[in-house]
Amino acid sequence: xxxxxxxxxxxxxxxxxxxxxxxxxxxxxxxxxxxxxxxxxxxxxxxxxxxxxxxxxxxxxxxxxxxxxxxxxxxxxxxxxxxxxxxxxxxxxxxxxxxxxxxxxxxxxxxxxxxxxxxxxxxxxxxxxxxxxxxxxxxxxxxxxxxxxxxxxxxxxxxxxxxxxxxxxxxxxxxxxxxxxxxxxxxxxxxxxxxxxxxxxxxxxxxxxxxxxxxxxxxxxxxxxxxxxxxxxxxxxxxxxxxxxxxxxxxxxxxxxxxxxxxxxxxxxxxxxxxxxxxxxxxxxxxxxxxxxxxxxxxxxxxxxxxxxxxxxxxxxxxxxxxxxxxxxxxxxxxxxxxxxxxxxxxxxxxxxxxxxxxxxxxxxxxxxxxxxxxxxxxxxxxxxxxxxxxxxxxxxxxxxxxxxxxxxxxxxxxxxxxxxxxxxxxxxxxxxxxxxxxxxxxxxxxxxxxxxxxxxxxxxxxxxxxxxxxxxxxxxxxx
Amino acid sequence: xxxxxxxxxxxxxxxxxxxxxxxxxxxxxxxxxxxxxxxxxxxxxxxxxxxxxxxxxxxxxxxxxxxxxxxxxxxxxxxxxxxxxxxxxxxxxxxxxxxxxxxxxxxxxxxxxxxxxxxxxxxxxxxxxxxxxxxxxxxxxxxxxxxxxxxxxxxxxxxxxxxxxxxxxxxxxxxxxxxxxxxxxxxxxxxxxxxxxxxxxxxxxxxxxxxxxxxxxxxxxxxxxxxxxxxxxxxxxxxxxxxxxxxxxxxxxxxxxxxxxxxxxxx
Amino acid sequence: xxxxxxxxxxxxxxxxxxxxxxxxxxxxxxxxxxxxxxxxxxxxxxxxxxxxxxxxxxxxxxxxxxxxxxxxxxxxxxxxxxxxxxxxxxxxxxxxxxxxxxxxxxxxxxxxxxxxxxxxxxxxxxxxxxxxxxxxxxxxxxxxxxxxxxxxxxxxxxxxxxxxxxxxxxxxxxxxxxxxxxxxxxxxxxxxxxxxxxxxxxxxxxxxxxxxxxxxxxxxxxxxxx
Numbered sequence: 006x007x008x009x010x011x012x013x014x015x016x017x018x019x020x021x022x023x024x025x026x027x028x029x030x031x032x033x034x035x036x037x038x039x040x041x042x043x044x045x046x047x048x049x050x051x052x053x054x055x056x057x058x059x060x061x062x063x064x065x066x067x068x069x070x071x072x073x074x075x076x077x078x079x080x081x082x083x084x085x086x087x088x089x090x091x092x093x094x095x096x097x098x099x100x101x102x103x104x105x106x107x108x109x110x111x112x113x114x115x116x117x118x119x120x121x122x123x124x125x126x127x128x129x130x131x132x133x134x135x136x137x138x139x140x141x142x143x144x145x146x147x148x149x150x151x152x153x154x155x156x157x158x159x160x161x162x163x164x165x166x167x168x169x170x171x172x173x174x175x176x177x178x179x180x181x182x183x184x185x186x187x188x189x190x191x192x193x194x195x196x197x198x199x200x201x202x203x204x205x206x207x208x209x210x211x212x213x214x215x216x217x218x219x220x221x222x223x224x225x226x227x228x229x230x231x232x233x234x235x236x237x238x239x240x241x242x243x244x245x246x247x248x249x250x251x252x253x254x255x256x257x258x259x260x261x262x263x264x265x266x267x268x269x270x271x272x273x274x275x276x277x278x279x280x281x282x283x284x285x286x287x288x289x290x291x292x293x294x295x296x297x298x299x300x301x302x303x304x305x306x307x308x309x310x311x312x313x314x315x316x317x318x319x320x321x322x323x324x325x326x327x328x329x330x331x332x333x334x335x336x337x338x339x340x341x342x343x344x345x346x347x348x349x350x351x352x353x354x355x356x357x358x359x360x361x362x363x364x365x366x367x368x369x370x371x372x373x374x375x376x377x378x379x380x381x382x383x384x385x386x387x388x389x390x391x392x393x394x395x396x397x398x399x400x401x402x403x404x405x406x407x408x409x410x411x412x413x414x415x416x417x418x419x420x421x422x423x424x425x426x427x428x429x430x431x432x433x434x435x436x437x438x439x440x441x442x443x444x445x446x447x448x449x450x451x452x453x454x455x456x457x458x459x460x461x462x463x464x465x466x467x468x469x470x471x472x473x474x475x476x477x478x479x480x481x482x483x484x485x
Numbered sequence: 486x487x488x489x490x491x492x493x494x495x496x497x498x499x500x501x502x503x504x505x506x507x508x509x510x511x512x513x514x515x516x517x518x519x520x521x522x523x524x525x526x527x528x529x530x531x532x533x534x535x536x537x538x539x540x541x542x543x544x545x546x547x548x549x550x551x552x553x554x555x556x557x558x559x560x561x562x563x564x565x566x567x568x569x570x571x572x573x574x575x576x577x578x579x580x581x582x583x584x585x586x587x588x589x590x591x592x593x594x595x596x597x598x599x600x601x602x603x604x605x606x607x608x609x610x611x612x613x614x615x616x617x618x619x620x621x622x623x624x625x626x627x628x629x630x631x632x633x634x635x636x637x638x639x640x641x642x643x644x645x646x647x648x649x650x651x652x653x654x655x656x657x658x659x660x661x662x663x664x665x666x667x668x669x670x671x672x673x674x675x676x677x678x679x680x681x682x683x684x685x686x687x688x689x690x691x692x693x694x695x696x697x698x699x700x701x702x703x704x705x706x707x708x709x710x711x712x713x714x715x716x717x718x719x720x721x722x723x724x725x726x727x728x729x730x731x732x733x734x735x736x737x738x739x740x741x742x743x744x745x746x747x748x749x750x751x752x
Numbered sequence: 753x754x755x756x757x758x759x760x761x762x763x764x765x766x767x768x769x770x771x772x773x774x775x776x777x778x779x780x781x782x783x784x785x786x787x788x789x790x791x792x793x794x795x796x797x798x799x800x801x802x803x804x805x806x807x808x809x810x811x812x813x814x815x816x817x818x819x820x821x822x823x824x825x826x827x828x829x830x831x832x833x834x835x836x837x838x839x840x841x842x843x844x845x846x847x848x849x850x851x852x853x854x855x856x857x858x859x860x861x862x863x864x865x866x867x868x869x870x871x872x873x874x875x876x877x878x879x880x881x882x883x884x885x886x887x888x889x890x891x892x893x894x895x896x897x898x899x900x901x902x903x904x905x906x907x908x909x910x911x912x913x914x915x916x917x918x919x920x921x922x923x924x925x926x927x928x929x930x931x932x933x934x935x936x937x938x939x940x941x942x943x944x945x946x947x948x949x950x951x952x953x954x955x956x957x958x959x960x961x962x963x964x965x966x967x968x969x970x971x972x973x974x975x976x977x978x
Contacts, residue, residue, distance in 0.1 A: 022670045037948040057785035068779035071770045074763045081756075087931070093755040095762075145954060146945035162945050169946055195951040199943055203954055210955070211865050229930040237903060237941040237956025244899045245865060255759065260776060262930050266922035267785070269936075273885075277944045280805060281885035281921075284956060285936035286899075292933050294862075295898040306759045314766035335657045339674045375668065377661025377675075378533060380628035397571075400535030420531060424539040427494060427526040428546065437498050452707050462669045467676070467704030470499055477497040477504035481520050 016371035021340035030341055033168045038332045044278025045329060045385070051280070052270070061267045063389040066323035069258055070313060076225040076258045077304065083228025087290020089300040094252075097127035097307050104129060104217065104250055105136045107301050111248050113138075113215045119232060119242045120144035121219025122160065122326055123252045123305055125348040126361075129217070140217065141183070141209050143238035145202050152179035158342025158350060160328040161276055166341055169193040180205050206238065216242035216297070220253045221325065222268060223302075226261040229289045230302070233272055235282050243286050249297040254305050256313075256322040268325060271387035275327035308361035317398045321356045323388040328353075330382035330392060336375055345372060352382035356395040364403050373399035415459065430478070437479075440472040489551055490518050491559040491568075491594065494526040500696040502731060506723035507560045507597060510612075513723070514605055518558075523550045528575065529567035534663045537578060544575045548587045556592050558600040560719045562626030562694045565596040570629060596626060597719055598635040598694060608638045614724045615645030615737050618716075619688035621679070621702065623695040624657050636694055636718055643721060651691075652682045660701035676705050683713060689734050694718045787922045798883040798917045799966045805886025809939025810952040811960040817967050821911065824963050825875060826850035828909050832959070834872025837909075838863060838901055842894025843877060847911060851875075859897050865904060873907030873957075879934075881917045882924045887938045888912065888962070889924060899935055908937075908957040914966040 024030055049055050069076055081091045092107075094100035104124075108116055116133065118124065118140050130140045130151075142151045149164035150157050153175040157163030164172065173193040180187045185205045191197060218239070222231040230251055232239045243249060259265065273282040291300050313319050331337045331351030342350035346368035347358040355372040364370045373396050382392040407414055413421075426432045452468040455461070463469055475483075488511070492504045511518045528543035547568065551557050559565050568591075576588035601607055620640060626632045640648050659665070659675025679702055683691050691706070693699050696717055703715035720730040729736070753761065803813040816824045825847055829837055838857045839848055848856060857863065857871065877895030878888045888910055890896045895911075902908050918924050928934060941956030952958065 018668045018670065021668065025670050025674050033947070041944075041948040052786075054785040057782070061781055061783055061785055064779065064781040068776050068781060071767060071774065071779055072776045073767070074760050075776070077760065077763065093759050095755050095758055099755060143955075144945070145943045149945070162948055164945065165948065172946060195946040195949065196953065198946060199951050199954045206955065207869070211869060224930065227930045235941070236943045236945075236954035238954070240899065240903050240935065241955055244903060255763070263922075263925065266925045269925075270785075270921050277948075277950070279809070279938070279950070281882070281887045281936065281938040283809070283938050283940065283942045285934075287930060287934040289931050289933070292892070295892055295900075295933055304759070306762065310759065310762035310766045313763065314768075316769050319766075335659065335675050336668070336671055340671050373535075374664065375671075377624070377657050377659060377664045377672070379624035379657035379661070381624075381655075381657070384628055397533055397535070400533070401537045402535075404535035404537075416534075417536075420534065420536045420539050424531060424536070424542065427528075428542050430523055430525055433494065433497075433525050440498065454708070459666065462666045463704070465669065466673045466708065467701065468707040469704060470700055472499060473501050475501060477492050477501035478520075478522060480501055480505060481508075481522070485520070 016367040017340070017344055017346075017375040018371065020344035020346065020368070021375070024341035024344055025339060029168070030166050031339065033166055034338055034341055037162070037165050038338050041278055041332045045275060045332065048274040048278045048280060052274070058267055058270055059387055059389050062271050062387055063323060065259060065264050065267060066388050069260055070256065070319055070322055073255065073258065073313065076260060077255060079225040080223050080228060080258055080304070083225070084290055084302050087228050089228070089290040089302055092301060092303045094303055094305045094307070100127050100252060100303055100305050100307065101129055101132040103303050104252065105132060105138070107248070107250050108133070108138050108215055109136070111215050115139040115141065115213070116215045116217050117141050117143050117209055117213040117242050117246065118147070119216065119218035119234070119239045120147050121217070121252065122348060123219045123254050124217060125157065127252070127305070127307060129252070141206070143206050143209070143242060144234075145199065145236060148202055148206070149175055152176065152183065156343055157348055159331060160326050160349065160351070160353070166343070169195060169198065172198055176201050184209060210241040210245055213242070213246045215248045215250070216246040218242055218249065218251045220251050220257055221272065222265060223253055223258045224262050224265065225258050227289055229262065229287050231265065231285065231287045233282050233285050235277065235284065237284055240284055240286055243288065244296050246297055248299045248301070250301045250303065252303045252305055254307075255309050272325055272327055275329040275385065275387040311363075312357070312360040315360065318356070318360050318395055320390050321353070321360055321395060323390050324353050324357065325388060327387055329385040329387065333381040333385050335379065335381070336377065340375070345375065352376060352392045353390070356392055356399060359399055364399070364406060370403050373403060434476070434478060437472070437476045441474055441476070443472070486555045487553070488516055488518050489554040489557045490520045491524060491527070491551065491557050491564070492520065493559060493561045493564045496560060496696055499700070500717065503560050503696055503717040503719050506717070506720040506730065507558070509728075510610060510719060510723040511558070514601075514607060514610060516605070519554070521550045527564045527567045527572075529564055530662055532567065532571055532575060537575060540575050541579045544572050544588065545584055548572065548576070548584065548591055551592060552587060554592050556600070556604060557594040558597060559594060560597045560694070560717060561696070562596045562623050562630055562632065563697060565594050566625040566629035568594040596630055596632055596694060598632050598639055599630065601639060602635045609642035610639060610722050612643040612722045612724050613645050613726050614643050614721045614729070614733070616690050616734050617647040617649055617688050618690045618692050618721065619649050619651040619683060619686040620654070621651055621658065621691060621693040621698065622654055623693050623698045626694050627655060632694070639718070639722060640692065646721075649686045649688050651686050651688075653678075658698050658702050660698045662697070665701060673705070676701055680705050680709065680711070684711060689713060690721075691715045692718055692721055786920065798919060799914050799964055801883040802881055802886060802912075802917050803964060805883065806939060806962055809886055810942070811886070811939045811962055813962045813964060815964050815966050818965055821847045821963065821965055822850040825909065825911065828961055828963070829855065829873065829875070832873060832907055834907060836871055837873045837875050838868070838871055838897070838905065839875050840895055840897025840901055842896070843875065844895065848875070859901060865900060868900060868904035871905050873909060874901050874905045875909045876902055876911070878910055878912050878916060880924050880927050881912050882921055883917050884920050885938055887924070887936050889928060890935045890937065891928060891932045893932070899933055902935065902937070903956055906957055907959045909961045909963070911963045911965065914964060
């Protein structure tokens with residue numbers, strides 16, 4: 006994963022700290038995630054077969070991943086037979102090159118874009134700009150991010166960190182630079198903001214010759230691509246231009262058309278908390294007299310096969326990008342999306358990013374630890390990704406990597422010491438006696454307000470209990 | 486039926502009163518509880534922090550120590566969850582087939598409320614605790630073990646108790662083991678919200694089934710001088726007229742405790 | 753090695769733990785979820801449920817009898833104040849009988865997109881409708897036209913026959929042919945991008961009106977079941 010926009014990000018704890026210090030950001034996030042949590046719970050509660058749907062979603066994804074090679078070949082066959090062209094990209098660089106070449110072959114200098122995680126992940130917009138091609142984001146939240154020269158902070162709503170007043174200011178300031186300016190006296194009423202986006206983008210839709218999209222699902226059996234959206238910008242991009250280029254991760258495949266009956270129920274209810282999103286488009290290659298006459302499908306690896314190679318970590322590829330896990334995550338709610346240093350924030354990002362990119366950078370090594378393992382994410386995941394399980398699994402990978410260092414980390418030393426102590430009850434008892442003695446010296450009415458060394462991270466804001474005068478095992482021995 | 490108490494290293498060292506209360510409670514209910522003194526730790530801290538290799542000898546010891554019992558009861562949701570969810574995995578990773586087999590046939594480890602409700606079949610344990618209490622369902626009890634309503638059913642049956650609802654109870658307190666140190670800022674931000682909800686509830690005592698979470702929330706409650714105490718579920722359930730917990734608030738002067746939380750600190 | 757072969761080889765290497773003789777159907781998929789039949793909640797009548805759920809998401813729904821369709825179509829278009837509407841090929845002539853001929857445009861020859869942008873609206877049929885989710889599905893069949901027709905104009909009037917309504921998503925997918933481009937429409941265009949709150953009306957038609965043709969059961973024409 007070559008994630009150009011986030012290079013050089015600090016590790017999670019320090020990035021989170023700056024978000025925590027931003028009261029406005031915290032209010033925006035708390036308000037938005039609280040709203041969507043309630044809507045999701047209501048939409049999910051309406052179905053009495055929700056658990057069966059989740060299990061089916063998980064199982065279909067497992068079946069797909071375990072036989073991915075077969076399904077990818079089937080996608081290629083069916084899309085080609087339906088008049089589409091299929092390209093394969095080993096990595097982000099290759100995918101960017103393919104798209105740039107395809108756009109240049111049309112002679113066009115601008116493209117309209119449907120919101121797509123895959124194209125964000127590969128840094129496509131920046132690469133297109135370098136090649137002299139303007140890419141216009143058409144999803145409202147993506148537009149806000151693009152006009153604000155900002156980073157996305159949420160999978161579904163990349164501008165979730167912005168409130169209506171900030172969005173109004175961005176529109177007023179920047180829309181004119183990209184095309185139709187914001188109307189005079191624009192208010193921060195969401196209806197007015199949506200109207201401004203409609204006016205700004207309409208001229209771009211009407212003249213666009215090339216569109217770039219992703220896809221939520223690719224049906225192997227039929228070669229059908231699916232885009233799930235709300236605003237109609239997706240339909241505009243998928244319908245009006247002559248050429249459509251879709252960049253799709255290889256894990257987006259589902260085996261059969263019927264399988265969509267599961268995902269088209271799971272996704273909208275988990276994502277926006279709606280029974281169904283306003284618009285879903287499906288297309289199979291090209292159609293005579295309707296929509297683009299040329300369709301290119303770019304199948305993207307970019308770390309997905311590395312993820313697939315780990316039997317525990319591979320379940321991260323089940324993800325259908327609903328973002329329910331972000332919305333319920335207490336860490337995400339407070340730290341915000343930018344702290345995760347990736348287009349994939351939140352719990353799913355914490356297990357996906359270190360697998361797609363590896364654990365070589367400080368931020369990627371810190372991501373598996375950006376969780377209390379509270380399990381709220383697993384509970385809501387519509388495809389039952391056991392995120393806490395994968396987090397712990399990836400923590401072991403980070404630790405095992407660090408074992409190769411000649412000088413052990415302080416944490417490693419502490420953990421080894423703890424193992425030594427806990428491996429035998431007499432050693433534990435000895436340490437407990439020492440602790441009780443120290444506690445009697447340090448405690449203020451049973452409470453310690455300052456601990457030394459790394460433990461000061463605790464007592465900076467929290468009192469610690471003073472060790473009791475007698476441990477349980479000493480009491481037991483004395484009384485039994 | 487041979488029942489073993491797994492006290493957990495954390496309770497043993499820092500919260501022995503919880504262990505004593507668990508023993509008193511179970512004996513009052515007619516159980517004969519054994520405390521195998523060779524026990525140490527379930528390995529949760531090592532496992533959850535990524536030190537799975539260091540975790541293995543702890544799992545091995547645990548499996549050996551408790552092998553001969555019919556059931557194990559522990560006053561910790563997260564340690565029970567560690568044993569039930571992950572000991573098999575650690576054993577498997579060790580490559581030792583005998584350990585895997587032993588972990589598989591190990592007796593079931595019950596969190597205290599599960600043991601009381603499911604094994605002993607009681608909800609009224611004969612406790613008396615005349616104070617305003619709110620209950621925080623810790624994440625591992627709630628989501629990994631799925632203890633559900635059991636602790637609340639037990640608390641509701643306590644005589645004299647004024648059980649009040651904790652707003653946003655299912656939200657994590659931000660402890661998360663080493664998370665509390667590695668991500669101290671986020672951890673404390675989460676805890677601040679939890680503390681606000683505890684204060685909002687008006688309770689004088691915050692109760693939970695895990696002392697680790699209680700230590701975290703209690704650490705902030707204490708630092709802020711809120712006067713709200715923390716007590717493990719076992720200590721409330723063990724409490725009687727004759728033997729209230731040492732750390733309970735002073736007994737109410739009237740027939741029913743109505744002291745607002747903010748005034749409790751003036752003891 | 754070319755990229756295709758390379759990616760496929762990587763996939764196969766990554767799946768070393770999958771036995772060679774395992775077939776996709778060996779990975780069980782339990783389909784015990786509801787396949788449809790009875791709607792999950794709300795009123796039992798599919799027409800009523802569809803109407804309720806479409807209304808929930810900002811569409812307006814009017815039940816009509818077969819005899820009332822033509823008048824209802826004309827009335828809706830007039831009330832909208834649409835100077836002209838596009839009516840795709842295959843739309844039943846009797847349903848547009850009351851529309852003034854000078855107001856009706858066909859898409860033959862194809863209307864340029866700029867003209868669609870200025871037109872007063874579009875009147876179509878549907879392929880199927882899903883009651884539980886309040887969804888209309890268009891498959892470019894008779895009376896529906898190409899996808900741009902129901903996208904660029906700001907007003908969409910859609911006529912649904914009661915027998916086209918199914919209860920659930922699984923039932924709808926079973927009726928649809930994926931070889932045709934499909935559009936699932938659940939209410940007018942909307943966004944949740946501002947503070948995760950739903951706001952209706954962005955790029956697609958901001959007004960969606962639905963006529964559901966539902967004739968009262970004819971006591972003489974319906975054979976009694978014994």
